[in-house]
Amino acid sequence: MSALLEVRDLTIRTGTGRALVTGLTFSVARGERLGLIGESGSGKSLTTLAVLGLLPDGMTASGSVVLDGTQIIGASEKTLAGVRGRGAAIVFQEPLTALDPLMRVGRQIAEPLRRRRGVTGAALRRAVAEALERVRLPDPARIARAFPHELSGGQRQRVALAMALACDPALLIADEPTTALDVTVQAEMLDLVDTLVRERDMAVAFVSHDLAVVARVTDRVLVMKDGHAVESGDVHEVVRAPREAYTKALVDSARQLESALDSFGGAQ
Amino acid sequence: MKRRSPTLWTGAVLAGLVVLLALVSLVWLPYDPADTSGGRLAGPGDGHLLGTDKLGRDLFTQLMTGSRIALEAGLGSVLIAALIGVTLGVLAAYAQGWFDDTLSALLDILIAFPTLLLAMLIVAARSATLGSAILAIGLAQSAVVARLTRILVKRVLAQDYITAARTSGTSWPRITAGHVLPNIWPTLVVNLALQFGLAVLAEAGLSYLGLGAPPPNASWGRMLQEAQATFTTAPAGALAPGVLLVLLVIGVNLIADGLRDVLDPTTRRGRAAA
Ligand SMILES: Nc1ncnc2c1ncn2[C@@H]1O[C@H](COP(=O)(O)OP(=O)(O)O)[C@@H](O)[C@H]1O
Ligand SMILES: [Mg+2]
Numbered sequence: 243m244s245a246l247l248e249v250r251d252l253t254i255r256t257g258t259g260r261a262l263v264t265g266l267t268f269s270v271a272r273g274e275r276l277g278l279i280g281e282s283g284s285g286k287s288l289t290t291l292a293v294l295g296l297l298p299d300g301m302t303a304s305g306s307v308v309l310d311g312t313q314i315i316g317a318s319e320k321t322l323a324g325v326r327g328r329g330a331a332i333v334f335q336e337p338l339t340a341l342d343p344l345m346r347v348g349r350q351i352a353e354p355l356r357r358r359r360g361v362t363g364a365a366l367r368r369a370v371a372e373a374l375e376r377v378r379l380p381d382p383a384r385i386a387r388a389f390p391h392e393l394s395g396g397q398r399q400r401v402a403l404a405m406a407l408a409c410d411p412a413l414l415i416a417d418e419p420t421t422a423l424d425v426t427v428q429a430e431m432l433d434l435v436d437t438l439v440r441e442r443d444m445a446v447a448f449v450s451h452d453l454a455v456v457a458r459v460t461d462r463v464l465v466m467k468d469g470h471a472v473e474s475g476d477v478h479e480v481v482r483a484p485r486e487a488y489t490k491a492l493v494d495s496a497r498q499l500e501s502a503l504d505s506f507g508g509a510q
Numbered sequence: 511m512k513r514r515s516p517t518l519w520t521g522a523v524l525a526g527l528v529v530l531l532a533l534v535s536l537v538w539l540p541y542d543p544a545d546t547s548g549g550r551l552a553g554p555g556d557g558h559l560l561g562t563d564k565l566g567r568d569l570f571t572q573l574m575t576g577s578r579i580a581l582e583a584g585l586g587s588v589l590i591a592a593l594i595g596v597t598l599g600v601l602a603a604y605a606q607g608w609f610d611d612t613l614s615a616l617l618d619i620l621i622a623f624p625t626l627l628l629a630m631l632i633v634a635a636r637s638a639t640l641g642s643a644i645l646a647i648g649l650a651q652s653a654v655v656a657r658l659t660r661i662l663v664k665r666v667l668a669q670d671y672i673t674a675a676r677t678s679g680t681s682w683p684r685i686t687a688g689h690v691l692p693n694i695w696p697t698l699v700v701n702l703a704l705q706f707g708l709a710v711l712a713e714a715g716l717s718y719l720g721l722g723a724p725p726p727n728a729s730w731g732r733m734l735q736e737a738q739a740t741f742t743t744a745p746a747g748a749l750a751p752g753v754l755l756v757l758l759v760i761g762v763n764l765i766a767d768g769l770r771d772v773l774d775p776t777t778r779r780g781r782a783a784a
Contacts, residue, residue: 286648291673294676294677296673296676296677298668299606300606321679323679324679326676326677326679327677327678327679328679330677331678332673332674332675332677334670334673334674339669339670339671340670340671340674341671341674342671342675342688342689342693343693344692345688345689345692350671352677352690353678353680353684354589354678354680357678357679357680358678380556402674404673405678406674406677408678409677409678409679424714452646
């Protein structure tokens with residue numbers, strides 16, 4: 243069986259022709275959990291957007307991106323609308339901007355549910371409540387009626403996760419979903435993502451600049467730097483024996499952070 | 511959710527005064543607007559609250575019909591500006607490449623084009639009526655509204671929640687109605703309120719120049735013009751429409767200010783975070 247996501251020689255350029263991502267090749271099998279790591283600005287977010295044909299205005303992608311059997315590059319808006327959501331859905335980094343500030347949370351989750359399952363009315367309301375419960379949000383009825391600004395950052399991020407899961411995607415793309423959260427909330431969110439995708443055999447592309455985070459929830463990692471793939475392989479292999487200097491630096495800084503956190507945690 | 515805004519209330523009271531005059535004028539006027547039996551340039555009192563003009567018509571009656579014209583001008587222009595401006599602005603924001611460029615260039619030209627010149631062209635093509643004045647003002651303002659709308663929509667479209675909606679395959683019409691319009695609405699409403707005040711002033715200006723509603727319709731601008739020659743001997747004829755004009759425009763601007771505080775989602779959010 244072919245891979246769920248097959249990216250070959252992906253290059254992303256700005257309108258002026260500057261290459262932001264160059265010759266990137268990787269794949270994600272069904273149910274596989276891939277980590278995408280690299281420092282800020284290395285092109286991780288653009289790569290995930292290109293997977294769904296959602297690059298910002300003026301940017302162009304070349305190469306090949308096949309998601310769930312559909313070629314994304316050069317596809318019509320209609321084809322894209324068909325594969326988005328079903329093929330892959332994204333959870334974004336910033337929980338404040340990922341939700342419409344003026345729309346009640348319930349309605350925002352209802353939209354993909356309605357589209358994906360064709361339910362309406364009371365059945366739709368029930369589905370919304372279930373979706374909120376699934377991401378461990380307490381009192382789903384109250385949360386559904388709330389506006390984003392009435393929720394905490396962690397709660398908002400769970401809502402965003404619920405929205406992405408409501409699409410029932412074959413691939414969940416999580417673009418630094420924990421970076422903007424407090425450390426404790428971060429750990430809960432990671433566990434939640436981990437549990438939910440394992441439960442449904444969903445594939446994950448987990449993006450982070452933090453190797454320690456990626457190592458917890460993925461099997462394989464792809465290390466990026468300046469729009470290039472630097473190294474890839476089994477996550478534990480890479481952490482134990484990084485081949486590239488850049489990866490080594492990432493591992494070291496993750497270690498330092500870890501030990502700093504440990505000594506800090508011991509003092510608490 | 512709702513917050514009381516003193517600015518909004520003050521504005522509503524000031525503008526409400528003019529609205530009240532206009533509403534009453536629909537069912538009752540002290541004199542027939544064409545009634546010249548009052549004697550020329552009579553002073554205030556003596557059956558005429560504000561006196562009469564140089565043809566002997568009751569000033570207060572003219573002031574009342576004038577307030578209706580002022581409000582019609584404001585509403586009509588803003589309606590045209592909103593309909594054309596928001597539609598063009600949304601289209602330009604969605605469009606990419608040459609359509610967006612062409613439209614932006616056209617809007618810049620239209621904005622630079624003097625309203626007065628536009629009004630004279632329209633009056634030449636049609637005739638000097640209130641409708642012509644409203645059309646000219648509305649068209650000129652739709653360019654301003656379109657440019658603002660385009661910027662606002664572009665800003666909303668760059669937000670993650672739009673990408674998230676597209677991720678789940680939501681169609682453009684649904685995204686526009688569900689996410690884009692509600693999010694640009696607060697800023698847009700404030701701007702339209704400001705445009706309302708500007709339209710009232712513009713109509714008075716056009717009428718002053720004889721490019722607005724023809725006699726015997728008493729636009730405040732025409733009242734000002736007619737009273738100009740006799741201002742030193744009978745100041746009420748110029749003062750009264752001038753004062754109402756200022757009251758209405760200040761009132762509407764205060765409403766716009768108040769709406770900004772009440773509707774602005776960022777201050778609402780800021781409050782919740784505080
Ligand atoms: N809309 C844009 N226009 C121009 N350059 C952009 C845009 N978005 C991102 N970039 C650039 O592309 C590079 C990769 O960005 P991104 O994929 O967001 O990095 P990451 O997610 O790894 O932090 C960065 O150098 C960034 O400055
Ligand atoms: Mg990023």
